[in-house]
Amino acid sequence: MKRRDFLKLGALSAASLQAKELDGAAQALFDKQSGLSANKFGPFYVRTIAGRVVETEPFEGDACPNELNNALLDHIQNESRVKYPFVRKSFLADPNNPKPELRGKEEFVRVSWDEAIKLSAKILKENFDKYGAEAIYGQVYQWGSLGKVGHSQKTAKRLLNVLGGYVNELGGYSYGAATVILPHVTGSIDPTLAPTKWEAILKNAKTIVFWGTNPVVSNKIAIGVPLHNSYKYYDEIRKKGESGEMKIYSVDVYHNESARYFGAKYLEVVPCTDTAMMIGMCNYLFEKGLYSKEFIEKYTVGFDKFKEYMLGTKDGVNKNLAWASKICGVSELELAKFSEDLAKNDSVIVSGYAIQRQDHGEMAYWALVTLNAMLGHIGKEGCGFVTNDGMHKNADESFIAPKLAAFETKVPQKFIDSGLVPKTKGYELPNSRLIDALLSPGKEITRNGKSYKLPKIRVMFNANGSTFTRHPETNRAIKAMQKVSAIITCEPFWTSTAKFSDIVLPAALECERTDIEMANSTSEYLFAIKPLVKPFGESKSDFEIARLIAKEWGREEAFSEGKSELWRR
Known part of the structure; x- marks a missing residue:
């Protein structure tokens, strides 16, 4: 090849490369999107470019927009996010010999979603079949996320009811x-x-x-x-x-x-x-x-x-x-x-x-x-x-409008009648007595004039909250949570409870999934929450995680009723 021809070819290649770069920049502009989202901080508009949050803007109906939503990008792409499914090393090697004393100390091993779902489903079902609903504790508090369909509290409770029952929290720490x-x-x-x-x-x-x-x-x-x-x-x-x-x-x-x-x-x-x-x-x-x-x-x-x-x-x-x-x-x-x-x-x-x-x-x-x-x-x-000044009810107006029903945690009777879901009796445990139950199962206690026998909990399924964050006497809680056979946590972040778990399933945030929600304590606004960015890492919505576990049991229909996450067929 002559030198002149080589230089011509180089110039053409450079021009071609610049054109591609310009095309990429132009494409990024076309990828710029805007959408309305909402969380427990309030409603807000999100601007994204090429699938990345660049800014948030206040919603016009918010009387005092929350500056916390200005940090949405950091909230989503944070080093404390759980990026992949993980299993604690000793638990993965032998779930029957989990070495609970290593919880919170031992490294986690990244696994595929398929392996994580199969292991979670197996642990839950084996313990339920052997010990009954008393063995499964659903730590599913109300504060972690929101939504009428994908709220992690609702999806987790529905999943555990599809299993056949569980130990449900009675009351709350807040009030x-x-x-x-x-x-x-x-x-x-x-x-x-x-x-x-x-x-x-x-x-x-x-x-x-x-x-x-x-x-x-x-x-x-x-x-x-x-x-x-x-x-x-x-x-x-x-x-x-x-x-x-x-x-x-x-x-x-x-x-x-x-x-x-x-x-x-x-x-x-x-x-x-x-x-x-x-x-x-x-x-x-x-x-x-x-x-x-x-x-x-x-x-x-x-x-x-x-x-x-x-x-x-x-x-x-x-x-x-x-x-x-x-x-x-x-x-x-x-x-x-x-x-x-x-x-x-x-x-x-x-x-x-x-x-x-x-x-x-x-x-x-x-x-x-x-x-x-x-x-x-x-x-x-x-x-x-x-x-009750913490619920905004002193200020929120009530409108004569239909209330939006939430995802039902109870399994429709037809699935029980058909034998797909076992008919069992669930348990209730005053939530502040969880640690007592783990340390002293079988003990009789009273709450509000009613007697309760503390259950023998063997598996904890955590969603939408962190036990260590809300329960007093952390050292006592650590000792207690070493008593259970398995801890499964569905969580967007590496909370203290997630770090102390055996299986950690990464959950998506509100702006990464589909849902619908109302303005707090009113019917003034109805927010259609759509995924504005892709889920972080391999995160999945709480609804999808629960559906996959139920599918592993052969009970997907009892969980989803054949509907998608949009709650329609």
Whole structure:
């Protein structure tokens, strides 16, 4: 080849290469997409180029868009994501000799989806067939993801019911003590499920107390898709506080963000002493004649017994402000002034979940209702107490629109009647007693007046939550979770529980799968959640993972009813 011809060929090749690069850049522009998505941080628009998130934009219906969604790219493509199915080395070598003492220490081995599904299905079925539903624990909490079809809590429960039954969690860590005690005290849980609206509070209350709550931070997220309507009311509360129209208090263990935002009078309380503080305040109201005798006599029962305890008639301990101050750390003078402000002004106490997350946590809410009864503000518009400020229900409007049903966790009766799914009895376990069950199976316990026998759990199926994250006494939990034969975790991230598992199945995030969801506690918006990016690594949706395990048992039809993830044939 002549040199001139060679140079011509080189020039043509370079031009061709540049054209291909330009074509690639142009193609990337054509690959630019935009779509609406939603998660527990709120609704948002996602912009992608060539299948990669480049930015997020607020949804116009979100009153206070959550900045956490600005980090969506980091959330998706994070080194803590589970990229492939993994099995712990010793467990893979011999599931019958799993060496549980190596959990959390030993390396994981990457396996194919086929191998991971077969092994998971085998472990679950063998233990169910040999020991029954008592042997399978479904750690399927509500906070991990959302969706009416692909919510990991729903798909996992349906899967374990297709197996034939399992040990189901009873109650919750978030609000567990409150949901048990309040119906006994107020007669119903309804006041907490439909709390006083912020409009009424702003219109009528002269004093507002944020007790054990940090709403400016905690209400950035929700169980469903939050629209953050509370924040416009927080701004109005702050302005009323600045103008002197409203007195604002914060009772907490630290000077939190909400207290600083509202410019609230801060009362620092020793952790887990809220009950003592409230009882001391009740005592002060009684002794000073500041309590509503009319309300107590007309709308309550049992005050005589409480009065005996409060005054120390039987035990000789007068639970006055001096007694309370030594326990809670708030001075007698501050407690007296606080009590008088609540009694002399129309007031509302907005309590978070924190005060009932302690030993005998139900007593804190019982004391809260008692204090409000003595103040006499219960029943007045915008006054009294609120115990559910973490669900956005104080601000969200309810619309007359049909509610969207969620994926049913129960197996249709026809599959049981046909013999495809065994007819068995599931078990219930108070969720805070999981560690007790693992360490002391067979022990008798009581909850809300009912007796329970702790089951002998052999396999844990985890989805949508991390036991180590939410359960106290981590070292005790580690010891307990070494007692089970197998731990299977379906999870997008390498959580502490995932790292302590035997089998880890990578689950897709909301923006990587198909689903549908409503605005939190309303029917104002219906969000069609579509996959905007490809699942990270080899991740699959929770629905697909559960379907594949059910298929391995020959029970796919009982799980999916022949429908796709869009829940249509």
